[in-house]
Amino acid sequence: xxxxxxxxxxxxxxxxxxxxxxxxxxxxxxxxxxxxxxxxxxxxxxxxxxxxxxxxxxxxxxxxxxxxxxxxxxxxxxxxxxxxxxxxxxxxxxxxxxxxxxxxxxxxxxxxxxxxxxxxxxxxxxxxxxxxxxxxxxxxxxxxxxxxxxxxxxxxxxxxxxxxxxxxxxxxxxxxxxxxxxxxxxxxxxxxxxxxxxx
Amino acid sequence: xxxxxxxxxxxxxxxxxxxxxxxxxxxxxxxxxxxxxxxxxxxxxxxxxxxxxxxxxxxxxxxxxxxxxxxxxxxxxxxxxxxxxxxxxxxxxxxxxxxxxxxxxxxxxxxxxxxxxxxxxxxxxxxxxxxxxxxxxxxxxxxxxxxxxxxxxxxxxxxxxxxxxxxxxxxxxxxxxxxxxxxxxxxxxxxxxxxxxxx
DNA sequence: GAGTTCACCTTACTTGAAGTAGGTTACCTT
DNA sequence: AAGGTAACCTACTTCAAGTAAGGTGAACTC
Numbered sequence: 001x002x003x004x005x006x007x008x009x010x011x012x013x014x015x016x017x018x019x020x021x022x023x024x025x026x027x028x029x030x031x032x033x034x035x036x037x038x039x040x041x042x043x044x045x046x047x048x049x050x051x052x053x054x055x056x057x058x059x060x061x062x063x064x065x066x067x068x069x070x071x072x073x074x075x076x077x078x079x080x081x082x083x084x085x086x087x088x089x090x091x092x093x094x095x096x097x098x099x100x101x102x103x104x105x106x107x108x109x110x111x112x113x114x115x116x117x118x119x120x121x122x123x124x125x126x127x128x129x130x131x132x133x134x135x136x137x138x139x140x141x142x143x144x145x146x147x148x149x150x151x152x153x154x155x156x157x158x159x160x161x162x163x164x165x166x167x168x169x170x171x172x173x174x175x176x177x178x179x180x181x182x183x184x185x186x187x188x189x190x191x192x193x194x195x196x197x198x199x
Numbered sequence: 200x201x202x203x204x205x206x207x208x209x210x211x212x213x214x215x216x217x218x219x220x221x222x223x224x225x226x227x228x229x230x231x232x233x234x235x236x237x238x239x240x241x242x243x244x245x246x247x248x249x250x251x252x253x254x255x256x257x258x259x260x261x262x263x264x265x266x267x268x269x270x271x272x273x274x275x276x277x278x279x280x281x282x283x284x285x286x287x288x289x290x291x292x293x294x295x296x297x298x299x300x301x302x303x304x305x306x307x308x309x310x311x312x313x314x315x316x317x318x319x320x321x322x323x324x325x326x327x328x329x330x331x332x333x334x335x336x337x338x339x340x341x342x343x344x345x346x347x348x349x350x351x352x353x354x355x356x357x358x359x360x361x362x363x364x365x366x367x368x369x370x371x372x373x374x375x376x377x378x379x380x381x382x383x384x385x386x387x388x389x390x391x392x393x394x395x396x397x398x
Numbered sequence: 399g400a401g402t403t404c405a406c407c408t409t410a411c412t413t414g415a416a417g418t419a420g421g422t423t424a425c426c427t428t
Numbered sequence: 429a430a431g432g433t434a435a436c437c438t439a440c441t442t443c444a445a446g447t448a449a450g451g452t453g454a455a456c457t458c
Contacts, residue, residue, distance in 0.1 A: 008424060008435060030318020032231065035415060046437050051417065086397040115314025119229020127372075145396045151373065155384045158369040159362045166361020170354060173326075177350070185354045193392025197344045198285040207406060207453070234444060245408055250446065 015053050015063075018043050023064045027109035031061060031116040058122045065114050068107045069129050075100050077136055086144035087191060093140070094164065094186050098179035101168045108168070134158055160190065214252050214262075217242050222263045226308035230260060230315040257321045264313050267306045268328050274299050276335055285343035286390060292339070293363065293385050297378035300367045307367065333357055359389065 009017070021042045025034040036057055040047040054060040079096030083089035101108045114126050137157040138147075147153035167186060171177050208216070220241045224233040235256055239246040253259040278295030282288035300307045313325050336356040337346075346352035366385060370376050 011434080014435085032315075033318065036417085037415070045435095047416090048418075048438095049436065052435085057416070087394070090393065112314075112317055115311075115317070116231075118311055118314070119232060144398060145393060146398060147396065151376070152384060152387075155366060155369060155376075155381075156388060158365050159385065159388055162365020162368075163358045163362035166357045166364070167354060169361075170357040174350065177354075182354075185351060186358065188351075189355060189358055189389065189392070191392050191394050193388070193390050193395065194289065194344060195286070195390050196392070197346065199343060199345060210405080213406085235446085236444070244406095246445090247409095247447075248407065251406085256445070 011053070014043075014045070014049070018045075018050060018053065018060070019063055019067060022060050023068070023106065023110055026061060026064060026113055027106045031113045036060075058117060058120055061113070061117065062122050062125055064110055065126065066129055068110055069133065071104075071107065072097070072100055072111070073133055073136060076133075080140060087187075089140060089144055090190065091183060091187055093137075094183045095179060097164055098168065098171070098182040101171065102179055112169070130161075134161055137161060163190075210252070213242075213244070213248070217244075217249060217252060217259070218262055218266060221259050222267070222305065222309055225260060225263060225312055226305045230312045235259075257316060257319055260312070260316065261321050261324055263309055264325070265328055267309055268332065270303075270306065271296070271299055271310070272332055272335060275332075279339060286386075288339060288343055289389065290382060290386055292336075293389075294378060294382045296363055297367065297370070297381040300370065301378055311368070329360075333360055336360060362389075 018039070022034075022039050025039050025042065028034070036047055036050055039060075040050055043050075050060060054063055076093050076096045079092045080089045083092055114130075117123055117126050134154065134157040137160060138153045141147050141153050141156060147156060164186060167182060171182050217238070221233075221238050224238050224241065227233070235246055235249055238259075239249055242249075249259060253262055275292050275295045278291045279288045282291055313329075316322055316325050333353065333356040336359060337352045340346050340352050340355060346355060363385060366381060370381050
């Protein structure tokens with residue numbers, strides 16, 4: 001208002017801006033505490049525009065999550081190509097994940113908010129998006145392991161993803177734990193199993 | 200209104216009623232969709248009473264979660280006493296968890312909503328409550344395993360809990376997976392490790 | 399048994415954020 | 429330059445969280 005009169009911007013570009021700002025807002029303030037009014041203002045646009053492009057607050061969060069999950073998936077997938085052994089593939093994937101967590105705090109913080117959508121119409125879509133991640137892992141496992149039947153591979157993938165996400169949250173409270181250490185912890189259980197350490 | 204005039208009820212009893220109804224409401228409708236007005240009405244009391252006893256909507260959810268987590272903790276702890284070996288203790292604990300998930304759907308559904316509180320003032324308290332669970336597991340591990348240093352035991356506990364919670368969510372989409380099967384999947388990875396299945 | 403008190407309870411309000419109706423303006427095409 | 433359309437806005441409704449201020453009944457004194 002005080003400064004330049006607002007410029008008209010093409011849809012695709014605007015959407016990118018909105019997602020960028022929304023990602024900030026959601027990760028800083030939390031999903032429910034962040035308001036659409038505030039996001040609109042920070043983008044430099046009025047609220048109905050957000051609804052024009054994303055239909056609802058949930059829709060906006062969904063778009064943010066979709067983008068971030070895609071980035072995470074990309075990173076972990078890249079990390080595993082060219083691994084010689086199953087062990088190496090697993091270790092590289094884990095490390096890539098924990099590095100992502102550390103370096104892209106905002107993105108990770110956002111992903112932690114996806115749970116805010118359970119019980120809402122968007123819950124299915126969230127699971128859909130997560131599936132992309134677990135399917136990737138399940139595929140990797142099929143490449144490198146004798147995973148038995150197909151649901152078993154799926155279950156294993158969910159298991160690993162859940163474990164790592166929780167471990168990542170734990171890492172946030174322990175700043176002295178490096179990605180390498182976290183990877184070590186995870187590998188230690190996943191690869192050798194607990195039987196190796198039983199008394 | 201139409202029927203009996205409202206009876207006066209002592210605080211402790213009222214709180215129990217409120218938590219019971221709230222647990223229903225939150226797990227059915229989801230945290231944000233459930234309204235305090237609705238809960239109050241179903242309890243047969245006016246809204247300010249809820250605030251009198253729980254201060255906020257978050258506070259109410261927190262009370263529900265606290266109770267449910269306590270029940271879960273109780274169940275898993277009981278399951279492990281009297282186990283002869285580490286393997287047996289682990290298997291029993293896992294089974295107890297997956298049975299709980301299946302039999303007390305509403306309770307489990309509620310726990311899944313605890314994530315709705317991340318980024319809010321109650322987040323710390325949630326982690327506090329979760330800690331009770333992980334501490335229990337960490338203690339069990341110390342009993343049965345050479346877990347190395349202390350943070351490592353903690354990390355392992357988080358890892359296991361996260362993995363099981365995710366696996367439980369996966370089980371919801373696969374009704375044909377029994378608690379015994381879920382336990383099998385989990386044991387298979389946790390106990391033997393993935394190295395056992397590498398090609 | 400009449401008053402006093404305190405815990406339990408209510409009605410009626412404020413506040414703030416999600417979502418919407420309907421109109422306006424800059425840009426591009428022809 | 430006219431006209432269409434995509435981008436945009438102001439001003440509104442609705443609904444739920446949270447609150448202020450006061451009412452009422454049961455227990456306890458005297």
